[in-house]
């Protein structure tokens with residue numbers, strides 16, 4: 001695997017927590033953009049990464065960044081490490097035992113009146129949009145023991161579908177939490193061995209879990225790997241389809257692959273499910289040299305069509321742009337949808353550019369980012385009064401190499417190729433990270 005220099009450029013950690021007010025803006029911030037953009041990611045407490053591959057990046061300490069918008073102004077920016085036992089062992093040892101033992105560095109969820117920083121399988125950490133940390137969840141007690149960082153919320157019912165994949169038994173649980181935070185379904189799913197699952201999909205009636213060909217190999221720990229994950233040629237790739245509120249889990253074999261992130265899924269009719277995802281033909285294959293990994297190929301947009309009557313899956317590549325970190329208008333989660341946005345990967349060591357797909361019309365737009373700069377996941381914020389799916393804004397953090405700072409770029413969701421509507425200029429970088437959420441101001 002090509003070595004990554006995680007300690008310079010876009011991924012380099014910041015070493016302190018700051019608060020800024022009234023940030024400079026070029027262009028005009030939309031008056032209706034009222035709320036906070038929160039972004040999560042790994043930022044080692046010791047100030048530098050150890051190791052030089054993506055599995056050295058993923059497990060580091062959670063740091064969150066919050067940019068607040070109010071009536072046409074960007075009122076503040078702040079960054080905070082998540083207040084966990086890991087943080088306290090460095091900064092406040094006396095209170096470490098009172099904090100959660102988790103590392104919620106992957107995603108941010110707003111559900112049932114609670115904001116949660118989400119970990120890869122670990123306990124979620126309750127927080128505010130201002131990055132004050134509140135400890136264990138108080139409203140999602142069924143998920144307090146650990147959950148995926150990519151649960152899915154049904155925009156019509158408010159239900160939250162989630163799973164917990166674990167390397168200890170039980171290896172997989174699936175559940176549904178209602179719109180108030182009460183767990184209504186909690187099922188153990190039978191697997192022959194633990195599986196590395198990162199994301200899931202929902203339709204209006206089914207949930208879809210991914211049991212693919214990247215999974216655990218604990219013997220790797222003794223050989224110096226920081227995370228015991230690798231590609232297994234002898235492991236099938238399967239899509240699991242379960243009725244939302246429980247019932248028979250049906251597994252459908254697919255061509256061996258690895259999927260980190262799904263785009264969306266929906267019921268095309270009573271017996272047909274469409275699942276779109278960023279698919280890799282393989283990933284994390286151990287290097288033949290015995291150290292590190294082979295270079296992973298790029299991930300592309302693929303469509304799986306699952307025929308529940310015939311028990312078949314058709315697989316089709318939809319485009320040839322390397323992409324990751326796909327997002328949609330979340331009002332369409334689990335429903336037929338037309339538009340998706342994703343970060344572009346011109347090479348497997350760069351996240352540079354944004355692509356917008358029109359899955360009905362076929363048109364593709366690009367927001368281009370200059371060589372040397374890098375960008376984050378594009379987050380779609382719907383216009384509060386919009387009826388069209390793509391009527392809204394796309395928020396993208398762009399790292400500028402020349403100044404070692406980050407801009408937050410606001411694009412028109414209908415036309416991302418045109419000049420940004422506004423650019424917020426931060427005086428320093430927001431390091432490359434994983435996922436974020438738009439938390440609209442209530443009231």
Ligand SMILES: [Fe+2]
Nearest residue numbers: 198261434435
């Ligand atoms: Fe993710």
